[in-house]
C-alpha cells in the first residue's frame with residue numbers, strides 16, 4: 001500500500017510535468033469554452049420561443065444528459081489514451097522498470113500506482129470540465145428562462161461516479177496488459193473500448209432519448225465497471241515480476 | 254546468517270536451461286566476484302536473487318529471507334545490467350524516488366552524502382539524460398547505497414567506465430566493504446578487477462558453476478609448486494648449467510635475475526636457497542609463484558570446451 005502510494009506520487013508528478021498534459025488541457029479547455037459559450041446561446045434562443053416547461057423538460061434533460069455523459073467520456077478517454085502506455089513502454093524498453101521491481105515494491109503496487117496516476121488527473125480534469133459545462137448551461141440559459149435547475153440524478157451518478165469507475169477499471173486492465181505484454185496491446189484495448197463507448201453514447205443516446213438520463217443506463221455503466229473490475233482482478237493474479245521482465249524482451253518486445 | 258545462499262537453482266527460459274543446479278554461498282563481509290563469459294547466466298542469477306525471475310527449481314535466500322519475499326530486499330542495494338535511471342529526472346530526483354520507496358528518514362542528507370561519495374554533487378540538478386556513461390554508472394551506484402543496504406548486488410558495475418572511473422568505483426566498493434562492513438556481490442568480466450578486490454569467487458559457464466571458493470586458496474591450489482628466486486646479479490653460466498643438471502630442482506627458466514623452479518617431491522625451498530648461497534649467490538627474494546585469476550579462468554574454460 002505504502003509502495004503503491006510512492007509509485008502513484010512519482011508517476012503523478014511525471015504526468016503533471018509532462019508536455020502532453022498541457023496539450024490535453026488546452027484542447028479540452030478550448031472545447032469546453034466553446035461548449036460553455038455556444039450551447040447556452042442556442043438553448044436561450046430556443047427557450048425564448050415561449051415553449052412550456054413540460055415540453056422543454058425532456059429535451060433539456062436530454063441535453064444535460066448528453067453533456068453529463070459525453071464530456072467526462074471524452075476527457076477521461078483522451079487523457080487515458082495519451083498517458084496510459086508511452087511512459088510504461090519507455091520504462092520497459094530503457095530499464096527503469098526492472099530496477100523498480102528489484103526494490104521491495106510489489107508488482108501489484110506498481111500496477112495500481114501507475115493506473116491511479118493516470119486515472120486520477122483524468123478524473124479531476126473530467127469532473128471540472130463536466131461541472132463547467134453543466135453549470136453554465138443551467139446558470140446562463142436554463143435557470144434564467146425556466147426557473148429550473150436541470151440535472152437528472154441518474155445522469156449525475158453516471159457522470160461523476162459510475163462512468164469514471166468504468167474508466168478506472170478499463171485503465172487497470174489496459175495497464176496490466178501493458179505491463180505483462182507489449183504496451184501497444186494495453187493502449188489498443190483502452191482505445192478500442194473508449195471508441196466503442198463513445199459511439200454507443202452518441203448513436204444510442206441520440207435515438208433512445210430517455211436512455212442517458214435513466215437509472216438503467218447508470219446501472220449499465222456500473223455493471224460494465226464491475227465486469228472490467230473482475231477481469232482486472234483475474235488478470236492481476238497472473239501479474240508477476242517475471243512476466244513484466246520477460247515481456248520487456250523476447251517475444252513481446 | 255549467510256548474505257546469499259543458492260541451493261541447486263535451475264532456471265528454464267523458453268526451451269533453454271539457462272541455469273542448472275547452481276549453488277553457492279556468499280558470507281557476510283565478503284566481496285564476492287561472479288565470473289563467466291557472455292551468456293553464461295550471471296544476469297539471470299542476479300535476477301533470481303532480486304526476485305525478478307522465479308527459479309524453476311531450487312531454493313535461494315538473501316539475508317536469510319526467501320528471495321520470493323518482496324520485503325527481503327529492503328536491505329539490499331543493486332545496480333542492474335541497465336542502470337535503470339530516469340533520463341527525464343535529475344540525479345537528485347532519481348535518488349528521491351528511491352529514498353521514498355525505501356521509506357527513509359532524512360533523505361535529503363543521505364542523498365547529499367551518497368552524491369558526494371560518487372563525486373556527482375555538482376551535477377545533482379542536471380537531468381540524467383545529459384550524463385556520460387561513467388557518470389550514470391556512478392549515480393546508479395549512489396542509488397544502490399542511498400538506503401544504507403547491508404548487501405550490494407552489482408551486475409558489471411564498471412562496464413563501460415574508463416580506467417580512472419573504474420578505480421573510483423572500486424574505491425567506493427572497497428570502502429563499503431571494509432569501512433562499513435557491507436557485503437558485496439558483483440558480476441564482472443574484468444578478471445584483474447576481481448583479483449584485486451574480491452576475496453571469494455564463483456565461475457559460471459553455460460549455466461553451471463565450474464569453480465567456487467576462496468580466491469587465495471583457489472590460486473594456491475592451482476599454482477602447482479613453482480618458486481621464483483630473485484638474485485642480486487644474474488647467475489653465471491657454469492652455475493646455471495650445474496643447476497640445470499640437478500633435475501630434482503626442476504629449474505624451469507631464467508629471466509634476468511629471476512630463476513623459476515618447480516622442485517620435485519622431497520626438495521624444499523630452503524634446500525635450493527642454501528645451495529645457491531653455498532655457491533656465493535646473493536638472494537634478493539623468494540616467492541611462491543601464484544596462478545593469476547586469468548590463468549585459472551582460461552584453464553577452466555578450456556577444460557570445459559567440448560572436444
Ligand SMILES: Nc1ncnc2c1ncn2[C@@H]1O[C@H](COP(=O)(O)OP(=O)(O)OP(=O)(O)O)[C@@H](O)[C@H]1O
Nearest residue numbers: 246250266267271290291292293294295296297298
Ligand atoms: N528472456 C529470455 N529468453 C530466453 N533466453 C534468455 C532470456 N534471457 C536470457 N536468456 C539466455 O540466458 C543465457 C544467460 O544470459 P545472461 O544474461 O544471464 O548471461 P550473462 O552471464 O549475464 O551474460 P553477459 O556477460 O553477456 O551479460 C543466454 O544464453 C541468454 O540468451
Ligand SMILES: [Mg+2]
Nearest residue numbers: 295296334408
Ligand atoms: Mg549479464
